[in-house]
Amino acid sequence: MNDAELSKIKIGIAGLGLIGGSLAMAFKHKVGSIVVGFDNNPQTISSAIKTGAVNTASTSVDLLFDADYIFVALYPEDIIAFINTNAARFKKGSVIIDCCGVKTYIFDAVSDTADANGFYFIGGHPMAGTEKSGFSAANEDLFKGASFILTPPKAVPENIISNLSKLLTLIGFKQIVLTSPEHHDRMIAFTSQLPHILSCAYVSSPCCAGHKGFSAGSYRDVSRVANINPPLWAELFIDNKKALCEEIDILIYNLLELREASATGDFIKLTALLTKARTIKDGADLVE
Amino acid sequence: MNDAELSKIKIGIAGLGLIGGSLAMAFKHKVGSIVVGFDNNPQTISSAIKTGAVNTASTSVDLLFDADYIFVALYPEDIIAFINTNAARFKKGSVIIDCCGVKTYIFDAVSDTADANGFYFIGGHPMAGTEKSGFSAANEDLFKGASFILTPPKAVPENIISNLSKLLTLIGFKQIVLTSPEHHDRMIAFTSQLPHILSCAYVSSPCCAGHKGFSAGSYRDVSRVANINPPLWAELFIDNKKALCEEIDILIYNLLELREASATGDFIKLTALLTKARTIKDGADLVE
Numbered sequence: 001m002n003d004a005e006l007s008k009i010k011i012g013i014a015g016l017g018l019i020g021g022s023l024a025m026a027f028k029h030k031v032g033s034i035v036v037g038f039d040n041n042p043q044t045i046s047s048a049i050k051t052g053a054v055n056t057a058s059t060s061v062d063l064l065f066d067a068d069y070i071f072v073a074l075y076p077e078d079i080i081a082f083i084n085t086n087a088a089r090f091k092k093g094s095v096i097i098d099c100c101g102v103k104t105y106i107f108d109a110v111s112d113t114a115d116a117n118g119f120y121f122i123g124g125h126p127m128a129g130t131e132k133s134g135f136s137a138a139n140e141d142l143f144k145g146a147s148f149i150l151t152p153p154k155a156v157p158e159n160i161i162s163n164l165s166k167l168l169t170l171i172g173f174k175q176i177v178l179t180s181p182e183h184h185d186r187m188i189a190f191t192s193q194l195p196h197i198l199s200c201a202y203v204s205s206p207c208c209a210g211h212k213g214f215s216a217g218s219y220r221d222v223s224r225v226a227n228i229n230p231p232l233w234a235e236l237f238i239d240n241k242k243a244l245c246e247e248i249d250i251l252i253y254n255l256l257e258l259r260e261a262s263a264t265g266d267f268i269k270l271t272a273l274l275t276k277a278r279t280i281k282d283g284a285d286l287v288e
Numbered sequence: 289m290n291d292a293e294l295s296k297i298k299i300g301i302a303g304l305g306l307i308g309g310s311l312a313m314a315f316k317h318k319v320g321s322i323v324v325g326f327d328n329n330p331q332t333i334s335s336a337i338k339t340g341a342v343n344t345a346s347t348s349v350d351l352l353f354d355a356d357y358i359f360v361a362l363y364p365e366d367i368i369a370f371i372n373t374n375a376a377r378f379k380k381g382s383v384i385i386d387c388c389g390v391k392t393y394i395f396d397a398v399s400d401t402a403d404a405n406g407f408y409f410i411g412g413h414p415m416a417g418t419e420k421s422g423f424s425a426a427n428e429d430l431f432k433g434a435s436f437i438l439t440p441p442k443a444v445p446e447n448i449i450s451n452l453s454k455l456l457t458l459i460g461f462k463q464i465v466l467t468s469p470e471h472h473d474r475m476i477a478f479t480s481q482l483p484h485i486l487s488c489a490y491v492s493s494p495c496c497a498g499h500k501g502f503s504a505g506s507y508r509d510v511s512r513v514a515n516i517n518p519p520l521w522a523e524l525f526i527d528n529k530k531a532l533c534e535e536i537d538i539l540i541y542n543l544l545e546l547r548e549a550s551a552t553g554d555f556i557k558l559t560a561l562l563t564k565a566r567t568i569k570d571g572a573d574l575v576e
Binding site: 147188200215228237270271 | 415416417418434435437463465472474475476477478479480482483484485486487488489490491492493494495496497498499500501502503504505506507509510511512513514515516518519521522523525526529532533535536537538539540542543544545546547550551553555558559561562563564565566568569570571572
């Protein structure tokens, strides 16, 4: 499809928070799509309509059912309930893409429903966000330069993936990454869940309350994502516990190695460990 | 002293790297001080003179000995060697301030020398820096808005501390924090050393090399300070190992609590732990 054809794909958004609200604005303003929204908060619906983020929206899901692509930007358990409850009502051949941070757990819970009801389910994860949440934090440029990870099952036709990727590029995503749900979950355990876990563990030190005057950039950066949405992340951690716990174990092993070299005053070993870390960091960030 | 009197205090800087170079520029340009520098790298001396960061500088320490205040911006072991080796040559009544990230270890190693040779030693720690190092990264605005921690022994007269504090404010420091070497070391173990340790432990995961496409802000922030200067930080960690190991142990305890709640799928416990962390973080950053 060319851009004009892509703009005719009708977009549904379930959940108009930070991610859903930003998707709605971006599709409406950058692609010219017809965007219909659902959220169970009447104030959010009213804001979304008033600010022009959607063509129409409602606290009922009914508006969504003639959409070609529906992005589901809800919490994990709500995504599963939304898809399984409404399965028979989605347009045949339509594409449902979730937007949460775990993929195997969601896929296992909805893939049979998709097959049985004639729609496609594609796991999705926009790698963008802020420590703020809700529609009031949404903006149409949230996705600029970010990557969108897709974990499509084999049964999804190539042209659907290709059109979806083009659409996502039009709303600002720089990179579309195609992978398996399992690889996604392992990588996200490291790149996103572990930073949130360690940031929360970090600020839980008794020293945190008195940091002012003693802190600068390294405190600020490491503690930033402790400004967390607790129930959302609790769900995400539990739904991806296997990969997450493996990453926590690796982190603790590495911390203990650095601790041992510090405690015993082993300058050569400690310098070697820090040099290895720096080399990994430099190399990882250079790769294109 | 008023500003005009303060500008007549002759400033010596030993070590013209990121911190020493920035101090030199800031004193010369913001206070109008006479600044003399020492560094054992001839290229650094040449750059410092050429860029006007100092009035004069040399690879010999001789120029420093008629300075009123000498800032020693070297690695910990070099600070101790510099002070103990040159003790008899410092001007009587002059003030020597070190600029490294550990205070008890340095104080214990040089305080007798200061008492025996008629100069004052004040532990100092400018809470500013970047992940870059060397004179080429120095700039006169590095300290803008930062705090300078001082750990003066009781014997240092009040007016010296007051003049030093005023001078530091003139070069951009927003806050002068007076505390004991022991309290400094415990707080810095948390605010600065632990973030560097955990950032290095974090990037040492096998997943790090493949992060691109799967990572965003939380990876970027938590991994930033893994771009570390290994021998410098190895010295700092070892010189402050008691407080640092206590903080690593607290972090690991907190990580294990979060791991346990995730692994067992204990949503209520996990939400409570994350809420506690967020509350601490919010509260700690609000305090003025």
